[in-house]
Amino acid sequence: MHVKTGDEVLVISGKNKGQQGKIKQALPRRGRVIVEGLNIIKRHMKARGPRKPGGIIEMEAPLDASNVMLICPNCRRASRTGKRFLEDDPDHKGRPRKVRYCKACDEVVEQ
Numbered sequence: 001m002h003v004k005t006g007d008e009v010l011v012i013s014g015k016n017k018g019q020q021g022k023i024k025q026a027l028p029r030r031g032r033v034i035v036e037g038l039n040i041i042k043r044h045m046k047a048r049g050p051r052k053p054g055g056i057i058e059m060e061a062p063l064d065a066s067n068v069m070l071i072c073p074n075c076r077r078a079s080r081t082g083k084r085f086l087e088d089d090p091d092h093k094g095r096p097r098k099v100r101y102c103k104a105c106d107e108v109v110e111q
Helices: none
Strands: 008-011 020-027 032-035 040-045 055-060 068-070 081-090 096-102
Touching: 008 032
Parallel strands: none
Antiparallel strands: 008 020, 008 068, 020 032, 040 055, 081 096
């Protein structure tokens, strides 16, 4: 997946198009992300004892990962990302480290 938990993203389609937020949770097996404060839905919850009262609960629903675009921390623009290997910076097994990079400014995005 091209985005991770903690990334700042821009929603590029859907009812929240044009809004920005931080990824609260990434669900890579389902290809979805939960963005803080966006895609709010209401659920009618039944009370589950004294600690979990019932009522209408507002919560963030997952968005498809293809509907969000990473905001590059270097150039502060929403841009496409790619992956490349850093030959001079090996991982813990001695292999070249795989990193994400911004296709607009060609800088490595922090992991």
